[in-house]
Amino acid sequence: MKSNSIAIVGAAETTELGTIPDMSQIQLHADAALNAMSDAGLGLKDIDGIATAGESPVNLAHYLGITPTWVDGTGVGGCSFMLHVRHAAAAINEGLCTTVLVTHGESGRSGIGRGAYRGSPSSLPGQFEGAYGGMGPTTSFTIPFLRYMKDTGTTLEQLAMVAVVQREWAARNPRAKLQQLTSVEEVMNDRIIAYPFTKSECCLVTDGGGALILTSAERAKDFPTQPVYIVGTGESVETPMISQMADFSSSRAFKVSGKKAFDEAGIEHNDVDHLMIYDAFAHLPFYGLEDLGFCKPGEAGAFIEDRNTAPDGGSLPLNTNGGGLSYMHSGMYGMYALQESVRQLRGTAAAQVEDAKLSVCHGVGGMFAASGTIIMANEVV
Amino acid sequence: MADKSKLPVPQPTPETQHFWDATKAGELKLQKCEDCSHIYFPPRPFCPKCASKSVKVFSASGEATLYSYVINHRPHPAFDGPYSIAVVTLKEGPRMMTNIINCEQTPERLRLDMSLRVVFEDLSQDIALPYFEPMEASS
Numbered sequence: 001m002k003s004n005s006i007a008i009v010g011a012a013e014t015t016e017l018g019t020i021p022d023m024s025q026i027q028l029h030a031d032a033a034l035n036a037m038s039d040a041g042l043g044l045k046d047i048d049g050i051a052t053a054g055e056s057p058v059n060l061a062h063y064l065g066i067t068p069t070w071v072d073g074t075g076v077g078g079c080s081f082m083l084h085v086r087h088a089a090a091a092i093n094e095g096l097c098t099t100v101l102v103t104h105g106e107s108g109r110s111g112i113g114r115g116a117y118r119g120s121p122s123s124l125p126g127q128f129e130g131a132y133g134g135m136g137p138t139t140s141f142t143i144p145f146l147r148y149m150k151d152t153g154t155t156l157e158q159l160a161m162v163a164v165v166q167r168e169w170a171a172r173n174p175r176a177k178l179q180q181l182t183s184v185e186e187v188m189n190d191r192i193i194a195y196p197f198t199k200s201e202c203c204l205v206t207d208g209g210g211a212l213i214l215t216s217a218e219r220a221k222d223f224p225t226q227p228v229y230i231v232g233t234g235e236s237v238e239t240p241m242i243s244q245m246a247d248f249s250s251s252r253a254f255k256v257s258g259k260k261a262f263d264e265a266g267i268e269h270n271d272v273d274h275l276m277i278y279d280a281f282a283h284l285p286f287y288g289l290e291d292l293g294f295c296k297p298g299e300a301g302a303f304i305e306d307r308n309t310a311p312d313g314g315s316l317p318l319n320t321n322g323g324g325l326s327y328m329h330s331g332m333y334g335m336y337a338l339q340e341s342v343r344q345l346r347g348t349a350a351a352q353v354e355d356a357k358l359s360v361c362h363g364v365g366g367m368f369a370a371s372g373t374i375i376m377a378n379e380v381v
Numbered sequence: 382m383a384d385k386s387k388l389p390v391p392q393p394t395p396e397t398q399h400f401w402d403a404t405k406a407g408e409l410k411l412q413k414c415e416d417c418s419h420i421y422f423p424p425r426p427f428c429p430k431c432a433s434k435s436v437k438v439f440s441a442s443g444e445a446t447l448y449s450y451v452i453n454h455r456p457h458p459a460f461d462g463p464y465s466i467a468v469v470t471l472k473e474g475p476r477m478m479t480n481i482i483n484c485e486q487t488p489e490r491l492r493l494d495m496s497l498r499v500v501f502e503d504l505s506q507d508i509a510l511p512y513f514e515p516m517e518a519s520s
Contacts, residue, residue, distance in 0.1 A: 120392075121390060122391075122393070124423050127394075128477060131388045132479060133453065133464055133466060134478075138453075142451045143451050146450060146451075150493050194452065195454065241423075243468045243476055248468070
């Protein structure tokens with residue numbers, strides 16, 4: 001996409017996060033959408049493009065009462081919203097629509113109005129992974145990590161430190177689900193879910209939603225909030241089967257998406273003030289830091305252990321909302337990572353990074369299956 | 382007591398039927414491109430490296446090494462106690478998911494890069510699953 005041509009002018013999460021048993025999944029989308037429209041000072045008739053995942057965009061348009069001229073239902077898991085932002089930017093620039101609403105809503109904890117997900121036994125994952133007793137992400141997303149440890153010399157203490165540092169961020173965020181500080185010992189001694197991962201190293205399962213509104217940078221100046229400019233974007237996919245991921249110590253989708261976004265943005269890593277890396281499990285920040293080029297291969301464990309991503313002086317504040325491990329995780333967390341980048345660049349985050357001007361927001365979909373990267377700034381870069 | 386009937390049974394497609402026919406007969410089949418020699422899995426009637434449709438099915442050695450795994454501690458009706466879900470690297474190159482069986486399900490016994498061999502067990506009347514066990518007898 002053309003750098004700096006598009007801006008986020010509306011951003012909001014659902015009014016509540018956590019356990020929301022009185023709202024169906026489509027209503028979570030709507031709650032977030034209406035909050036984002038209110039944030040931007042827009043009405044339903046102003047929206048002419050919609051994008052969503054987990055729900056059909058048809059359901060969303062009908063439920064909200066929107067008549068779009070552009071629709072995107074790209075559904076590649078939790079980073080779908082990064083891809084939606086990228087696609088929306090291209091669509092607005094091409095003149096297919098002017099004002100795009102991207103929504104997420106997921107009744108991940110309460111399961112209200114949520115369709116059952118079950119892979120087909122005739123799909124390739126169904127045939128070649130389905131009968132080995134996998135129990136979803138906890139037993140598939142986690143499989144590569146023992147190999148990563150052996151390849152890189154990363155330790156279980158360093159893995160635990162990811163959860164510890166993110167809790168420090170969450171402790172400053174009143175909307176975070178888990179706010180009590182923890183320790184490496186406590187994380188390592190927590191209940192084992194899938195060795196080597198303990199419960200504290202696995203994401204939360206909560207209800208919630210979020211929405212973004214995008215328009216041209218030219219129009220963005222007329223909106224009530226600080227525009228957040230899209231300066232670089234990337235996306236890619238690798239494989240629907242964790243067993244077929246080419247390298248268990250590095251994600252091809254991360255590398256391709258990250259490089260594309262950095263190339264578009266024309267920025268250097270040390271320009272970055274704030275970073276979000278989708279953390280469904282505690283090892284993901286290692287892959288993100290290395291595959292995006294913030295750390296050399298195998299050095300992310302020590303980087304986090306040395307508090308480079310921690311509050312109070314860390315050079316690269318990471319997952320400042322507390323992340324999927326401590327803030328919230330509805331299932332497709334990418335939207336919340338984007339929301340936190342927007343808050344940081346607007347200067348409205350609960351744990352605000354001083355003078356944050358440039359934020360990199362990196363998402364994963366499926367189990368290293370897909371990736372999307374959005375680089376944002378609060379001034380034209 | 383472990384009840385394997387609680388596992389979803391793979392449903393072959395025209396492109397994969399040969400693989401499942403072979404596991405039922407106690408053989409592990411892979412495919413090889415006759416143009417670029419790439420050996421690949423899972424099955425498909427063209428080479429995912431060069432798109433050639435000139436590919437052949439052949440019997441793999443059944444030898445593998447342990448690439449990575451987790452030990453699932455959440456209860457599953459098809460397993461007694463914690464069990465490994467693993468990815469192995471076949472001697473011929475491709476990787477596949479499996480369970481490591483006939484081995485204590487502990488990090489001490491499940492060593493990365495240990496040598497393994499394929500074994501087959503029936504999951505249903507039509508489907509036998511490939512599993513892997515340590516090459517050297519485990520205590």
